[in-house]
Structures are given as C-alpha cells and as structure tokens.
Amino acid sequence: MAEQRTDVIIIGGGMVGLTLAAGLADTGFTVAVVEARQPPPWDEAHTSNRVSAITHTSRRILDRLGAWDAIVGRRASPFEAIRAWDAAGHPGVTFHAADRGEAWLGHIVENTLIQDALREAVGRRAGVALYCPVAVDDLHTGDDAVTVRLEDGRRLRGGLLVGADGASSMVREHAGIPVRERDYGQRGIVATITTEQHHGAVARQRFLPEGPLALLPLVDGRCSIVWSAENARATELQALSDKEFNTAMTAASEAVLGQVTASVDRAAFPLRRLHAESYVAPRVALVGDAAHVIHPLAGQGVNLGFLDAAALVDVMAAARERGRDPAGYGVLRRYARWRRGDNLLMQSAMDGFHWLFSNDDPWRSLLRNAGLGVTDRLSPAKALFVDQAVGHRGDLPSLACR
Template sequence: MTDSGQSFDVVVAGGGMVGAAFACAASGKGLSIALIEAREPVRDWPAGEVDLRVSALSRASQRLLTRLGAWERIAELGASPYRQMRVWDAVGGGRIHFDSADLGEPDLGHIVENRVVQLALWERLESAPDVSLICPAGIVDMERHTQGTNLLFTDGRRLDARLLVGADGRDSLIRELAGIETEGRDYGQRAIVATIHPTDWHQETAWQRFLPTGPLALLPLADGRCSIVWSATDERAAQLLAMDDLAFSEELTQASESCLGRLTLDGPRAAVPLRLQHAKHYVQPGLALIGDAAHAIHPLAGQGVNLGFLDAAELAAALDLALAHRREIGGLWTLRHYERARRGDNQLMLGAMDALKRLFSNDQQPLASLRSLGLSATDRLPPLKRLFMDRALGLSQDLPPLARP
C-alpha cells in the first residue's frame, strides 16, 4: 500500500482486463500511474482447466493487446481462434454463416479466458517503472477538489489523483460516488457459463442458436471443447441450474439442436444476471468512466470487453492530445474528446444488441418468419454480410490509434 498522501497523475480504479489495458496504454507518457485492485490476478491453474469467464476478442482488441506488448503472452497461455460463425433461429429457421475466408482473414477473432488477458497485462504493468500496483486495496470514499480527487481506502490511507479512471465494473463504486446516474433495464435473464465436451469437432466455429428464452452460444476452444454462454429467462435459468450434470447435458444438447452431437458438461456452472445499462455521462472534471463502469451490454454478440478496450484506447489517445497541446489531463477539454469519440458508438452497439434481444425473444409466428427471412436474405447478400463482418472484426479505420489496422 502507498504512504498516506501520495499523489499520482493518473489513478485507475479496477485492475481487470479493461483497467489494466488502459494503465498499460497510459504508461510511457511521462505520467505517474497507479492501478488499484482488490485482489491480484490468478497466476497459475491446473493443466486443462478452463476459466468459466471467456471473451471473444475482435481483431481490433488483438491489435490493441499486441501494441501493449501483451498478445504474445496471451497466445502462449492460450488463445483459441475461430474462423466461422453459424447463427440460426430456433423458431423461424433462418440462418446466416460468416467465414473469415470470405474476407481473406485468417480468423474472425479469438476465444480467450479472461484470467489469461488480465495476467498478461499485469505482467506488463509489473515491469513498467511509471506504474504502481496498489493491491490488495479497496476504496471507500472520495473527495473532489480543484486539482483532482482524493481517495480514501478501507485502511484509512489516502491518495491523490489528477485524473481518476473508473474501470471497476458495471456496479462501479466510482460512478456511484461521483453521482453519475445510469439508464437501462434488467433483462430478466441470466447468462449460464460452463465448459462442455461436444461429440463432434467444433470446426473452429462459433455456433449460436436463438431460442425464445434467450440465445445459446458454443464458443470453440483449441483443445476441442467449447465454452458456452446460455442466456435464459430467470425462471428457465433457475431450472437449468437446479438440474444434475446429466440432465443439464441433455437439455443443452437439445437446445443446440445437436449441431455438434451430444454435449457433455465438463466442470461447474455459473450464472450472471443480465442488464442493459449506460451511464448518462462518462466524464466529470478529473474523472472518466471506461468499460462496464460506463456501459453494460447483452452478451449475445460478445462485444462487451471489445467496447471496453476501445474506451481504453480512446482515453489514452485523449491523454496524448492533451499532452501535445499542454492541456490538463483531467480537464474537460481532454475528457470530452474521449466521451465524444466513444459515447455514440457505444450507444449504437447497446441499442443494436437490445433490439436483437427483443426481436429474437419474440416467438410470435409472423415476426419469427420475418426475422428468419431477414437472416437468410442477409446471408445471400455478400456486401451486407461484409459490412457486418468488418464491424465485428474491427477492420474499419474509424478507431483509436492503438486499435487501427
């Protein structure tokens, strides 16, 4: 822990994937940086064990992590490429198929355990001379002043920050203490996560079937297993979690329409409540929110952490702009550059995922027929498919410098 009254230029509250990525991105700019986290990352685990929490990392996220010097370590610890996506509607029967070969790309992205990404970034931070890792530590209160923010820790110590970055998740204490309100709603769904063994090879393909109670995704792992994200209504999720392993495996196989043969549960299950949430403001003088602290999204397209990484890259770019123009790093001139660059894109993605969730949760036959027609029509229109794939991969030029092609 730091001594009482220590000051830093930038303090990042939250050392998960997005917070650690931002701290890495802010390093090397002549600023003093502190990263505050309640617990250290997991540093080792049994061979063959897969973390229940995985992310589908886009090409833009891969470029960011490469430029931060973390991707090589991530690949060493385990990153599973997926080359195709197959999506279909359980009610209407419409289908769409995405293939990286159509883009001349080696893959559509990588499935990576969250703990792998966090550890690789932490190892970079541990070797950075301008970064102090304050862990374990917990913030209980903060006081705003003209020069920044004074943070109070659980053990009574204090720390000053010219710029405080809230990267402490969707239940962000920093956001709450700053009095920043959110808008959105609970989905009345939970995402069940687990690892499974399919009878058939997954073909390095991400499979997703839209069910009336929520989408089921099978995410391919390099060793032939799959990580699942099964979003279901609270009632249906409770039923699934109460089942024994054999019964759950049977339900899962049926829900997947046996696309990979019989699916067998391999290890524990967990469930996360889902909600749509967007902070009404990302910034205040001396403070910025990034990642889930700023926005929470339905996992049906796996875009949550990718949006967070773009937040981190854009805020780092705003710091570069401020330093180049001799502006205050915590001033609104700086922070509004970040907010303007990210809020609209995030709002668009949150709205799109919310619309998809609503559309595919409705099992009324006329609507089911229309949406299935739309899926199938899109599958037959290469320019439209290309647009979707470019967006998902992060191939556009309208990205922060660290994530650009």
C-alpha cells in the same frame, strides 16, 4: 503517511483498467491502479468458464501493450467462422473470416489469462503502481486534483480519477453520474462442454425463444457456452443434474455437434443493460463496464471497454502535447463524445437482436428468417457484419489501428 502523487488514479484493475494503465504509462503518464480483489490466477491445468471473444481490434491493442504474446503462448482459441440460426427451422447464416480476407474472426480467451498477461505487462512499466488487494476508504474530487484514501491508510493524489470498477462502479456513484438501466430478466449460464463432434473452429449461436445459446470453440476441442435464459428457466437449468443438463444442451443446440457428453463449471450471471448518462465529470472519467454493460449475445462487452481505454489514452496524450491539462473537462468531454455514441449504437443493436430473436412471435420469426436469408445471400451485408464482428468499425484509437 505520505501522499503518493501520480497523474492518474484508476479504481479497478480488471481487464479494462489494466489496459488503460499500460496505455497511459506508454505515453508518459504516471498511474496508480487500485484493485480491491486478488484476482484468481490463470490455471494451465483448468480452462476457466469465463471467456471473452477477442476481436482483431482488441488483439492489436493487447499486442501493442505487450500482452498478446503471453496470451497466445499459453492458451487462445482462434475461430474462423460464426454460424447463427434460430429455433424456427431456417438454416441461418454463416460468416467466414475469409469473406474479409482474414484467417480468423477472433479468439476465445479466458478472462483470467487476459488479466494475468495485462498484469505482467503493467508490472514491466515503471510508471504504474498497482495497489492490490486493497479497498478504497474515501474519494475526494476537487477543482485541480483528486485524492483517494485506501483502507490501509495510504493516500494517493492525482489529476484524474478513472472508474474502471465495473457495473456497480463506486467512482460513477461518487461522481453522481446517473445511469439508464434495464434488467433483461435473464441469466447467462456459462459452462465448458464436451461434444461428440469437433466444433471445427466455428463459433455458433442459436437463437431460442428463451434467449440465445452461444457455443464458443476452445482449442482443446470443447466449447465454452453462454446460454442466456429467462430467470425461471435459468433456475430450472441450474437445478438439473449434469446428465440432465447435457441432455437439455443437446436439445437446445439441435445436436449441431452431436450429443453433449460432459459439462463442467456451470455458473449463472444476471444479465442487464446499463449506460451511464455521461462518461465524464470534472476530474472523473468512466471506462468499460463502469460506463456501459451490454447483453453478452455478441460478445462485445470487454472489446468496447478496450476501445474506451485506448481512446482516453489518445485524447489525454494529444492534450498534453498541445500544452493543455490532459485531465481538463474539455479534454474528457472529447473522450466521452468519441466513445459514447459508438457504445450506444452497439448496445441498441444488441437490444434489437434481443427483441427480434428472444421470443416465438410468428411475425418476428418471419422477419428474422427473411433477414437471415437475405444476409446469407448478400455478400456486402456479410462483409459488413464481419467487419463489425472483428472490430473494424468507426474511428479507431491509435492503439487499435492496423
């Protein structure tokens, strides 16, 4: 069977892999995306329990790639404030979009919808070939090229192999890139809940000793939840009847929206932290969860992945403009230097939050209440937090700039 030649081969057609494919195609690269799974399509009649809080920065990236209109045109839930409080009785802190002159802090969007919109966007680009669903049979990286053999016998040859294949990345393993990994000993329980009171477009997070509970507002008035709980507690919660779970949710949320009257689509995901020691190897780059997995408590995981993709597009396009090999090791290292520090900082911040909030130690309780109180009173601290939340930070790639 003839070998298909392309500039870049991306393994993994999830949210980050598709973003990278569209961005690279727009700067003139040819791209092959290999995705093992036929993704479940977005369902208008049913809100999925897997959602992401999309920052302004990510919205801009999706918009420039022609995917955002298809998202807001179908179902996106804007939120204008975030309220965080803990179980020790402190009123907590509220961040408003208006603190930074914005109408919204972000949008809650179903992952299936983001993926559908990106697949449509990729489908409009002649430079991208999507191989899906098909598994990879063999990978080979040489000095000047990489080759991929697919399970159906097709062969691809390109200048760069990108791992956008998630936390258990096959590409990362193939390249022999080690990871630092830590199991949080928690699971994230997701579900869609109905409450007595409307959420008022506010995202809420209550820090419980067992882990944070996030109530993410949906446009239909319900909330999507992520309840991070220690494994034993998560097992208990998973075993509850719907009625018992609603009662447990009402108590855990301090009935902030009144009683939880219904919950559907409960599921649990193990939570771990993972960081690749390098994002690149000769002819190989990692993006998204293949490079870093962070605690979902600040809803930043895929947002960091979108920035990885946009940064890789920038460094490769700039190298080619200067007549250099866009997949040369020096170019790839520029990408790694750009993104690894930023992601590590966010990951460490999440670990700090996790340490400070996920326990009932009285000293840490004092510390966090003091911190929340000071933050709530200090406008610069709030503005800084809002900047972080909406994604206005650091050195942004061109797809993400205002």
